[in-house]
Each structure stands twice: as structure tokens, then as C-alpha cells.
Amino acid sequence: MAGPNEPTFPEIAETIRRLEELLDRVPDPLAREIRQKIAHLRALLLEQRSPNLVLVGRRGAGKSSLINALFGARVAEVGHVKAQTGRGRWFDVHGELGTLSILDTRGIQEGSRPEEADEADTPLDSILAEVRRKAPDALLFLVKASEVDAAIDADLDVLAQIVSAVEQAHGLRPPLIGVATHCDLLEPKRTDLHHPDAQEPTELQEKLHHVEAVERQLREKIRSREALRGELVTVMGVSTYLSWRSDGTVRSDERWRLGELAQVLFRELPEQGRLVLARVTRVRALQEELATVLSRAMATVCMGIAVVPIPVADIVPITSAQVSLIVGIAWISGRQLDFTAAREFLTAMGLNLGAAFALREAARALVKFVFPGGGSVVSGAVAFAGTLAIGAAARGYFLRGVSADEARSLFQATRASAEANPDDSLAEGGR
Incomplete structure (x- = not known):
């Protein structure tokens, strides 16, 4: 049972459950890698405890x-x-x-x-x-x-x-x-x-x-x-x-x-105790490292879901995963556990969850539909780069206190770099 300062992350737990359901449609060996990343996310976010x-x-x-x-x-x-x-x-x-x-x-x-x-x-x-x-x-x-x-x-x-x-x-x-x-x-x-x-x-x-x-x-x-x-x-x-x-x-x-x-x-410490220590001690290097690990793991998961060969099937799971990433980073920074921080971040970034996210994901899904096979690869790369960019912007905004404009610049620069160098980004994200 969670203590007074320990979160239960019900929304994130539901998101991970839905992502796991989609894994049956992801081809091996990618599915095995995604399951490892999800296990990593579970340990850090859902199974966390006091050291x-x-x-x-x-x-x-x-x-x-x-x-x-x-x-x-x-x-x-x-x-x-x-x-x-x-x-x-x-x-x-x-x-x-x-x-x-x-x-x-x-x-x-x-x-x-x-x-x-x-x-x-x-x-x-x-x-x-x-x-x-x-x-x-x-x-x-x-x-x-x-x-x-x-x-x-x-x-x-x-x-x-x-x-x-x-x-x-x-x-x-x-x-x-x-x-x-x-x-x-x-x-x-x-x-x-x-x-x-x-x-x-x-x-x-x-x-x-x-x-x-x-x-x-x-x-x-x-x-x-x-x-x-x-x-x-x-x-x-x-x-x-x-x-x-x-x-x-x-x-x-x-x-x-x-x-x-x-x-x-x-x-x-075991993974289950790391997030609490980083939050309690407020050591910036630990918070940055954890947030980076979460970003890479979630980006890899979103990439895997994006290659599912069903149009628009991944829109809600990927969006939920990206919002969950924002909430996790906000919590590491010392914010209260709710989705207010994520909405605040999205608003500051000029993103609308119901419009901009859905349109972007729909366009990505359409690429898969029109260009099956190769389109899925493009879709996966876009999902990976976008999630990595969201994580970078959230780290700057919540951990380093950069302005909304600076966070947007981080988002754009990280996404552009990941899309321009997909092999390097994917190798880095798989670590």
C-alpha cells in the first residue's frame, strides 16, 4: 500500500495495461524489447517504494x-x-x-x-x-x-x-x-x-x-x-x-x-527505490537521469505501438503514453501527482490534447494506411522522435525551470535531431 507521499499512478497503470494489450500485434523481436521497456517503466513508476x-x-x-x-x-x-x-x-x-x-x-x-x-x-x-x-x-x-x-x-x-x-x-x-x-x-x-x-x-x-x-x-x-x-x-x-x-x-x-x-x-538501489530517492533529495543530476531513462523507455514503447499494422489503432495509447511521461517527469520534479501539470505543460507548449495531438497521430496513422510496411517504419520513427522531444521539453520545463518558449525550442530541436539521425536516436533510446 502506498504511503502518504507515495503515488499510485492509476492513469499511468491503465495506460501501460493498454500498451501491453497492443503488444500481441507487435512483431518480434521488437515486442520483446518493448516488454523489457514496459517492465522498466513498471519498476520505476508503478512498483516504486521507499528505499x-x-x-x-x-x-x-x-x-x-x-x-x-x-x-x-x-x-x-x-x-x-x-x-x-x-x-x-x-x-x-x-x-x-x-x-x-x-x-x-x-x-x-x-x-x-x-x-x-x-x-x-x-x-x-x-x-x-x-x-x-x-x-x-x-x-x-x-x-x-x-x-x-x-x-x-x-x-x-x-x-x-x-x-x-x-x-x-x-x-x-x-x-x-x-x-x-x-x-x-x-x-x-x-x-x-x-x-x-x-x-x-x-x-x-x-x-x-x-x-x-x-x-x-x-x-x-x-x-x-x-x-x-x-x-x-x-x-x-x-x-x-x-x-x-x-x-x-x-x-x-x-x-x-x-x-x-x-x-x-x-x-x-533497486529500480523500485530510485525515483523516491531522486525526488526526496532534490539532486538535479538524479532527477535528470531518471527523467531521461523514462523518456527513452516511453519513446521506444511508442515506437513499437506505432508499427502496429492497424490504422489509427495506436492514437489513444501513444497520446496517453506521452501524457503519462509528462506526468512522471513533473512528479520527479516535486509536483503533486495529477494531470494538471501535464495540461499546464501542454498549454505552455501551445499544444492541444484534443486537436493537435489527434491530428498529428491521425496523419501518422494515415501514412501507415497508404504506405503499409514502409509506412509503419516511418510511423515508428515519428512516434519515437516525438516522444523523445516531449521528454526533453518536459525535463527542461519541470526540472530546470526553463520558459515555455525555451521548452518549445527544446522540443523542436530534439525532434529534428531524432528524425535526422534516427539510427543514432534509436540506439541511444534502447539503452
Whole structure:
């Protein structure tokens, strides 16, 4: 069941169902490729869910701060004085644009026992029970940059046991990302990593050198454990510092490399969790990549439907697919899930769904009717180029905030390029 911020996409689900019905009329091997693209669209749009992330680290490592930094909002309480988190448990962190499922682990080697902790449980007991109950998509091992060499062997022992428990319970070994937090506090402390252009170059290089040394040391520590070596994806130093005033406004934002960390997570997550992460973190590169993937997949699907040898049979499915693409890109950008955004976009582009789209599709279908066989090829190329162009214009309009005129220019340029170089476009779209 979808959570409060998770869409159900009923209109898109219906469109995909109708596209699948038409596939019986599409010749192989194209039909097989189209089915693969539809499966891709299903995973991204219809089967999406919150990513399941396990954050492991001792008290003060910055687990709650990392959650807040990813959301860019105060969604998790930060323990400034004592251990805030009680018994390890999965919980959903809700932000304005989506939800992440986080395993809230009690701080490893915590100096005080949280009030809500079960006296019978150790931190490890509660963590192992929860990862056996639900499989994590990724493990993030957090260590303060200043404590990378401060007796973290016991922490690594715990991490190895978590990986083993996940494998025994679910038959998989989740990817592991090492995160060195509080890099902003490394020397020279007054050099700001989040504003590199404003820093004295020599001092900035000195601080970056210290970050690299911390990353290298943490990487070596993790790789020294055979049980963890194969699962380690990368080690990254970050700053997660965000501070708010009493009225909820941001007082200070010193986040550094959070976008890069989100990109690493994105690569490791299953397809079902990627769209939510891109929306929650607002990382433009992730949003652009997802929107491009959706555009290419939908363009390939529309191309396949367009070669169905029945005049006008594909008009409504292709139009619905193109509108669904616009809605999907708008949702990735942070818009609410409804077709108002698509109508707004079409109006801004000077397109009318009931007239311009139908006329264009009817003309395309007529080409198929008058020129059977070869006409279908022309029809498929037109459908592919048009859908690719709609996706490019929607990415510019919703993700980059370009004007309607600029979006129209993107549409025209992309369509012209795809029609002029169909082989290159089709090869690119099939990736």
C-alpha cells in the first residue's frame, strides 16, 4: 500500500495495461524489447517504494544529521547530549516530497542507554532482529572523521554480523558505503568545504588532503575485514551540518558532497527505490537521469505501438503514453501527482490534447494506411522522435525551470535531431 507521499499512478497503470494489450500485434523481436521497456517503466513508476537504508554508527556519528541532510529538512531529532534512539527499529521518515525507510539503530558503544531502550536488548540484538525482518537496500557505516582510528574495530565486528544476518535471512549481501562525517571540523577549521571558491586555495587543499587521508584510512579499515571487502562500494567524506532557528527557518547550511552521496546510493538501489530517492533529495543530476531513462523507455514503447499494422489503432495509447511521461517527469520534479501539470505543460507548449495531438497521430496513422510496411517504419520513427522531444521539453520545463518558449525550442530541436539521425536516436533510446 502506498504511503502518504507515495503515488499510485492509476492513469499511468491503465495506460501501460493498454500498451501491453497492443503488444500481441507487435512483431518480434521488437515486442520483446518493448516488454523489457514496459517492465522498466513498471519498476520505476508503478512498483516504486521507499528505499530501505540502514545507518550504522556509534552515538554522535551523525546518523540523524545525515537523514536531515538528505531531506534538506528537520525530520529526525539530533541527539546533542545523550543517546536519542532507543530500540533498533525500522521507521518511515516523511518529508515534503517523499519517504525513506530507515533502520533507526541505537548508537554502537553508546555512552548512555536511551530511556526507551529494552533492558534485555543490546544495540546489536535489536539491529539484527530488524534486518532479519526486512531486507535493507544499502548499509551506511558512519564514523566521525576525527574518530576513524579511534577503536572502530568493534564497530566493524557489528557491521560484519549485520551483513551476515541479512544474507542468512534474505539471501543477499547489501552494498556497503563508508561515510566519514563532520569533515567540516577537520583542520583548518575555518576553511569552508561548502564554499570552495571563497577559500584560500592553499588552505582548501590542505583540508581536502585531510579528507582524503580520512577516507583512505576508513577504506583500509573496512577492507581489512574479509566479510566486508566484497560489499564495499565506496568511502566518502561529507559534511551534514544544518541548523534551524526556532521559527523553522534555516540558520546555517554547511552540507558538502551530499549530492555525490545520493548519486552513489542511487546507483546501488533497486529500480523500485530510485525515483523516491531522486525526488526526496532534490539532486538535479538524479532527477535528470531518471527523467531521461523514462523518456527513452516511453519513446521506444511508442515506437513499437506505432508499427502496429492497424490504422489509427495506436492514437489513444501513444497520446496517453506521452501524457503519462509528462506526468512522471513533473512528479520527479516535486509536483503533486495529477494531470494538471501535464495540461499546464501542454498549454505552455501551445499544444492541444484534443486537436493537435489527434491530428498529428491521425496523419501518422494515415501514412501507415497508404504506405503499409514502409509506412509503419516511418510511423515508428515519428512516434519515437516525438516522444523523445516531449521528454526533453518536459525535463527542461519541470526540472530546470526553463520558459515555455525555451521548452518549445527544446522540443523542436530534439525532434529534428531524432528524425535526422534516427539510427543514432534509436540506439541511444534502447539503452
